[in-house]
Amino acid sequence: MDSDLYVILFGLASAICWGAGDFSGGIATKRSNVYGVVLISQIIGTILLIAAALLMAEEIPDMQSMFWGGIAGICGCFGLLALYRGLSIRKMGIVAPVAAVVTAAVPVVFNIFTEGMPAGYRFAGFGIAFVGVWLISGTENTRNISLNDLSFPLIAGIGFGFFLISIDHVSDKYILWPLVASRLASVGMLIGVHILKKQHGLPTRNLLPLVILAGILDTGGNTFFALASQAGRLDIAAVVSSLYPGVTVVLAWIILRERIRLRQWIGILASLAAIIFISG
Structure with a gap:
């Protein structure tokens, strides 16, 4: 099977888990x-990754791979905190798409300098994907956008983008232990934020299944992305x-019966078209 096809399959699996x-x-x-939910989900992910690494008897990686895993965790935590801060005080219809597009754009720009330009049809697919993500995520009127509206989503996107770049720097021989290092770094940062901001509220017992599920899925997304970045x-x-x-x-549409607007349907179709271009 072509290596780029593995990248796309693992990337799609990552998108499904993260979504x-x-x-x-x-x-x-x-x-x-919010901070309690994120902290508990990150701790759940850390426990799962350690258990998986031990069960699969993955070799303890070199310090460089663990270092890049830790850097990824710090970058991802900055991105996560900026994203949730932005969602709480800015327009969601601006924060979500800007963060998602910047997250993808940062590694694309980095890769142009390190591995050269991708094929023309793939570059067109990237453009279509950016537009698709913007259309899917937008839920409000995004006219009259100010620079202040963009500050938190830009920080979030840059943080997530450098998380992806850092994970890509991990040696191809390792998957799980560098992700453990990533989670330990992010959990440490979140505990520090909890203490500094005195955010002591934790999810109630009836919410724990949702929080645990979120932790499992986020861990799966990170793992599949690591596999995708190593494949190509x-x-x-x-x-x-x-x-x-x-x-x-789509999950909100199916489970919560939320209406999908026309622009979001167009974005979903554009995303599917982007996958065809990128895989071509």
């Missing part, structure tokens, strides 16, 4: 403290995995 995880976590955060080009992996908002929207 479903955002859906589960989103429901939980509407009923509980980082830019392809980043763009395909960035289609995760479509999964969240």
Whole structure:
């Protein structure tokens, strides 16, 4: 099987996990403290990754791979905090698509400098994917956007983008232990934020299944992305995995009966078209 096809398949699996995880976590955060939900889900993911690494007897990686895993965790945590902060005080219809598009764009630009330009049809697919993600995520009128509206989603997207780049720097021989290092770094940061901001609220018992599910799915998304980035080009992996908002929207439509607007349907179709271009 062509290596780029593996990248696309793993990238799609990552998008499905991240999209479903955002859906589960989103429901939980509407009923509980955001920081508590994120912290518990990250701890759950850390436990799962350690257990998986031990069960699969994965070799302890070199310090460089663990270092890049830790850097990824710090970048991802910055992105996560900026995203949730932006969602809480800015227009969701601006924050979500800008963060998703910047997340994909950062590795694409990085890869142009490190591995050269992708094929023309793939570059066209990247453009279509960016537009698709914007259309899918937009839920409000995004006219009259100010620079202040863009600050948190830009920080979130840059943080997530460098998370993807850092994970790509991990040695191809390792998957799970560098992700453990990533989670330990992010959990440490979140505990620090909890202490500094005095955010002590934790999810209630009835919300724990949703929080645990969000942690499992987010861990799956990270693992599949690591596999995708090791299988081939980082830019392809980043763009395909960035289609995760479509999964969240479709799940909300199926489970919560939320209406999908015309622009979101167009975005979903554009995302499917982008996958065809990128895989061509």
